[in-house]
Amino acid sequence: MSTAVPKPHVVLIHCHDLGTWLSCYDAPNAPTPRLRELADESVVFDRAFATSPLCTPARSALFTGISPHRNGLVGLTHHGWRYAAGVRTLPERVRDLGCRSSLVGLQHEDPDPAVLGFDEVRGLGFLPRALQVGRESADWFAEHGRSETPYVVTIGMWEVHRPWPAEDYAPFPAADVDVPPYLPDNADTRADLSGLYGSIRQLDDAVGMTLDAIEQHGDPDNTLVIFTTDHGAALPRAKGTLYDPGVRVAMIARPPRAWRVPAGRVSSLVSHLDVVPTVLDLLGAPAAGELEGRSLRPELSGDAEAPADRTLFLQKTYHDSYDPIRAVRTDRFKYVRNYVQGPKLVLSKDLEESQTRRGMGDEHLQPRPEEELYDLDADPWEMTNLAGTADWEPVRSRLAGRLDESMADTGDPLRHGPIARPPAPVRR
Template sequence: MLARALLQLYLFNLFLFPVELKPNFLFIVVDDLRPALGCYKDPNAYTPNIDKLAKNSFLFNRAYAQQSLCAPSRNSFLTSRRPDTLLLYDFNNYWRDSKDKNFTTLPQYLKEKGGYVTKSIGKIFHPGISSNYSDDSPYSWSEIPFHPFTNKYKNAPVCFDDSSYLNNPASNLVCPVNVSTTPGGILPDMEILEAAKTFLNHQQSNENPFLLAVGFEKPHIPLKYPSHFKSYHPLDKFIDIKNYSWPKNINNIAYNPWIDLRKRHDIKLLNLNFPWEKISMNYAKKIIQSYYSAVSYIDYLIGILIKQLRILKLDTNTIIILTSDHGWSLGEHGLWAKYSNFDVALRVPLIISLPDDDKLLINNKNDNEYKFIKNNKITRINSIVELVDLFPTITEFAEIPIPICSIVDKSQIINNNNPCSEGISIVPVIAAAIANNSTNITWKKAAFSQYPRPSLEPMLKPNSDEPKLNEIKFMGYTVRTKRFRYTAWLKFNQNKKKSNWNKFIAEELYDHNFDPNEIFNQQNNDSYRKIKQKIKKLLKNGWRKALP
């Protein structure tokens, strides 16, 4: 405890900012972004601006979402409550509607406890009923949240396909565009950038610290982006998808039939049999090309946003955090989109950039003092972290820490007056990385996630990808340790809104040491029997038992 306190004292007093100042936060959430970034060593990526941000920053190699669906994931990390606590697994409910689920949010906490100006621009909470059609205003935000005017044209028929599929514009999945000819002559993420720049311009004379949450909407489908970004991703650079088929040793309950893609005009024209027929490899590569092009487009906008922060000299007291709400499958297992418990759907990028980012603090072992040194490399941290950890991390940086939720203190159930977190601050991990020049810091034993299903086999109705709460019959719980991923599919009791841990439908166990793509299910392999029982117990015991 003393070592941790000393590290934090040095971190706050010597490294981050003068003790009398609270840091600003630029919180960037990129929708549906897997770690398809150069700084994450993705060979297909072209992301020079995010890569530049990652230099002298802390890059977490093992960061995981709690559910691979937009609204539940965002509800989870913005309240630091897990899906089973919120009972929000879909888009159709608002957590404040329930008397015992009136949870405090991250921006609300910063606003009320720390005097922060909080602003939401773009997609932070999921729009619609899941945030009360208001982005949880006025609770969470000091100002009215901003959404782009051109979002009304999100699914407009403006897409041209240069193949033989279409001669007229349509509502496609693959949708490179000439921006000047689109409705409004601008795209939503461009509007989001301009609104964020305007907010920053107003903060130069503001004495209060701020949380600016910027939610970029791409690469969420449709994959609509300025067509010139495709030049960074020629089609011939993408090789055939490895393991482009559903493994025979995995139960069908784990399959997501990517229904949202099937609604797009270009995918409809492929005349695929539901649910198993695959998209042809040629068109699959076009989807992948457009995903990476959309990521490069967002990278360009992020570069402009960070440049504006520096022009205004706000960067000297602003912590930048970049992440996503979940990952996205690009043909792995024959799957597309999110909606699963596989690593590719749950692993997200997480980059934390601290002020004065051309310096790092290290310990001089000879004289037991801390000194600044120049550093031009990424600090890659391999500790397991979760998106629910963001709330307590940010509040600890702001010096208004939030406690971990107690299973004894029932007053924390309604936590507006007694807020708590189901994650844990990762500030000590960052401090240890700085002090010890180490990236392999012992921390959480595992990350916990889950996904619901309405049936044992993939279905259109009810929707296997996005079941409503009253349609859920099974719940898949998954735990990711350093080496393994274990998933258990259980019966879900609709009346009690709980899963039955005595009714196992299927199990999965993957050894990432030799199977990083999670193709070979080892759950029936006798040589893994003891390991499986150990990890199964870890999953059943829950997240508290996995804390450092």
């Protein structure tokens, strides 16, 4: 990419609870033709991860480049969690670079989207359905798409959050859904997934509306389009867990067409923490020392070198209840540390009431271990816990040490005992 190329526009499309349930990832039957088209001309990150398997904490890292325990959003914002003092969001940072920012549709970082630093908010930070967001984004590009001033617009969609009622989402044929190995393949699961696929289909339509608006009214030659989701799907052993189905996410990035970067797939580990450093890098900002990720400019410019082995740190603290878990994810291994006693899986209310739960039995209610270790090469679905076995003790010890070092280096308050709930909100 020549240094003479102007600062790109950035369009960040994000949604709820999708994980990698796309036909260009792990769900070949998923009804996602528009996202597949996007992937076919993009850099697709095969091993991209959220920092957390929950909505607000995951998005906090995506939009700050800082882990939840540092930025303050370790739980859901509608349960009282707020950004810590001094934390700067992506729209606040790009404003310093002469870049305009807009929010169209959903956000889940604060009850008041006006405090997040956007120059413009459409939909009050929440529009009920993806198709509404698609129409609103089309209107936005019709008005601003060819602006000479660089812009960052984030387009947030509710889908594919539960529930998936048939009156809102036409069910997909249950016989044609993809059932992963961590779920029982039975009528209950398939009926549940048919609703999920109906929601995914509507999400795909809305993304298509946005992409069409960029083509018609925007500047695709100078626009970076990123599509991602907050975390894994709302299914048992996915959302709310630090297993890969809970934290692995779709991340598809189409560089500006003028860069002439060939489409391809990247297998190295990347994180939502990398998005803010990437955007700032492409807009010409110096590296910010407090950011935890790295710029993905090499991959997006088509000249990526094989990166060194990377370690990702994952976390859960609060969802419906207090459930502190920390994990280390390397190229080959996953180490998980559970800080409180409880069942193997803590299901949030929406999962406990799901059709999949109805047909899965109660094995997940057995006591959880304090530590878990998985060899992802041999056991990609993390079904066989190797912690406590003599042959794997050196690996467990090494990864446990890495986790301790990271928690100390980043000031994770969990090191000093239980993390208290946020103070009760008050009227100002």
